[in-house]
Structures are given as C-alpha cells and as structure tokens.
Amino acid sequence: MSDDAWDEDELLQQIADGDMRALEVLYRAMRVRVYAVALAVTGERVTAEDVMQDTFVRVYHGAPGYRPGTRARAWVLTIARHLALDAVRRRGRESAAAAAGGDAAAPGGEPDAVRLDLVNALLRLGMTDRQIVVLHDMAGLTHAEIAAELLLPAGTVRWRYRVALARLRPLVAEEEIS
Numbered sequence: 404m405s406d407d408a409w410d411e412d413e414l415l416q417q418i419a420d421g422d423m424r425a426l427e428v429l430y431r432a433m434r435v436r437v438y439a440v441a442l443a444v445t446g447e448r449v450t451a452e453d454v455m456q457d458t459f460v461r462v463y464h465g466a467p468g469y470r471p472g473t474r475a476r477a478w479v480l481t482i483a484r485h486l487a488l489d490a491v492r493r494r495g496r497e498s499a500a501a502a503a504g505g506d507a508a509a510p511g512g513e514p515d516a517v518r519l520d521l522v523n524a525l526l527r528l529g530m531t532d533r534q535i536v537v538l539h540d541m542a543g544l545t546h547a548e549i550a551a552e553l554l555l556p557a558g559t560v561r562w563r564y565r566v567a568l569a570r571l572r573p574l575v576a577e578e579e580i581s
Contacts, residue, residue, distance in 0.1 A: 429459075429462070436541050437480065440542060442526075443533040443538075445487050458479065462479055476543065525537070528570060546564065
C-alpha cells in the first residue's frame, strides 16, 4: 500500500472518530479531483460545486462505514460520482424553465488548478467519455477500476479513453487559439 493510500485511510479513520481537522486535510487534498468528477458528470460548474460540498458531507457521515485498505480515494470519488448522477437525474425531472434559470449565475470562483480551456473541451465530450478521462487522468483510477465503476468492458474503456483524448487535442488547441 502506498503512503498516500495509508494517509487517506488514516484520515478517514480520524474522520470516523469525529476529527474535523482530518476532514479539512482530506478536503484540501481531494477537492479538485472531486470537483472534476462532478463536473464531468453534471456538465455544470454550479452543480459540480454543490456536489463537491455534498460529497464531503457524505464522507463525514459515511466514514465510520469505510473499510481501511479499500482505496480511500476511489471511495470518495465514487460518492462524488453517485451524487453527481443524482443531481443530473433531479435536473432531468425539473421543468425546462427551472433548469434554464438554475445555471444563469456565474460561480464565485473556480477551484485551483482547473484550467478553463480544458474544462470547456471536456464539456464537449459525451458524459461517459468525459467520466472516463476525468476518472483516469484526474482521479488516478486504472482502466479496470473505471470499467468496474461504469459497468463497461475494460477494453471498451481503454478504446473510449484513446478516442476521447484524440477528440480533446484539437478542442484544447482551439481554446488556446481563441
């Protein structure tokens, strides 16, 4: 087990014991990854920010149920992905007028290290391709782990990852020219 995995396991144990400082440390370490996963699924910055906050609330309440040694990072990102999917489902049930008005305001600030040109390019990909790229490149999951999470064959995940990267290259170049 890597030192990072042990640290995350230890943080989750401390969070389970009610240590808010441990939650803060985990938040600082994972907020950009959680935001990226949420944005990849929802496609909306404001919703992704809400999902990011809800994820850490859920981590706090769910930490006592976490089994050490089962990849804490993947556990947190799975929570984020499920919350983001719930947000997309809720949005689908809302009326078109309410959904159109919900994304009108610009977010107060962007999370550190998230390049807007890359985010804009990612938003042009389909939801599954966007999830595969984000889970692999930003969350550090293997193709096999992504396949298990998305219920897809591993070969399909590898192929879609390569195709998505090929589609992203010209989009990012286009954003840099603009």
